Amino acid sequence: MSPPHLLARIRRQLSLALLALALPLAACTSAAPAPPLYQQLGGVENIEAVSRAMIQRMSTDPRTKRTFDGINLRTLSASLAAHLCKVADGPCVYEGETMRNAHADLGLGGSEFETVVQILRDELDRTGVSQAAKNELLRRLAPSRRDIVTADR
Ligand code: HEM
Numbered sequence: 323m324s325p326p327h328l329l330a331r332i333r334r335q336l337s338l339a340l341l342a343l344a345l346p347l348a349a350c351t352s353a354a355p356a357p358p359l360y361q362q363l364g365g366v367e368n369i370e371a372v373s374r375a376m377i378q379r380m381s382t383d384p385r386t387k388r389t390f391d392g393i394n395l396r397t398l399s400a401s402l403a404a405h406l407c408k409v410a411d412g413p414c415v416y417e418g419e420t421m422r423n424a425h426a427d428l429g430l431g432g433s434e435f436e437t438v439v440q441i442l443r444d445e446l447d448r449t450g451v452s453q454a455a456k457n458e459l460l461r462r463l464a465p466s467r468r469d470i471v472t473a474d475r
Pocket residue numbers: 380386387389390393398401402405417418419420424425428430434435436438463466470
């Protein structure tokens with residue numbers, strides 16, 4: 323084989339080898355799975371901070387505070403954090419009631435529920451959670467509306 327042909331062959335084989343190396347690398351970066359939702363929400367720590375802020379606001383906002391008399395706010399925010407973390411596939415253990423049982427005696431109306439959803443949105447925004455992660459959490463919580471809202475108000 324003459325030297326120019328030999329050179330061309332070596333070049334071809336080298337570029338094939340490079341391609342063989344580069345393809346799996348490209349596949350790796352594009353197919354990396356998204357982190358679990360609780361991590362997209364800033365992890366357990368941020369979910370706890372958001373829950374504390376929510377309970378603080380829910381228990382003082384004139385539109386939502388009426389059901390919080392005599393409730394232990396510290397215990398409630400820990401329970402809310404565990405619930406949200408679990409809904410977001412986090413490593414938390416939720417030991418509280420079902421949403422139906424927890425809210426059964428409160429006679430909550432749709433407007434109270436919407437206000438709480440808005441408070442949750444605000445707190446997720448304030449802590450820099452992405453729109454996509456926020457919307458996914460809200461999408462997962464939406465079905466609980468029918469268990470929580472039991473009155474017209
Ligand atoms: C997406 C909406 C909501 C979620 C995910 C949620 C979640 C929770 C959780 C996890 C608990 C604790 C249950 C337990 O530890 O057994 C709870 C209790 C409670 N929630 Fe909600 N909640 C929501 C909406 C609301 C709304 C709209 C209000 C009132 C405006 C409200 C008021 C309360 C109160 C007062 C308790 C304590 C009940 C008691 O200890 O007797 N919640 N909620």
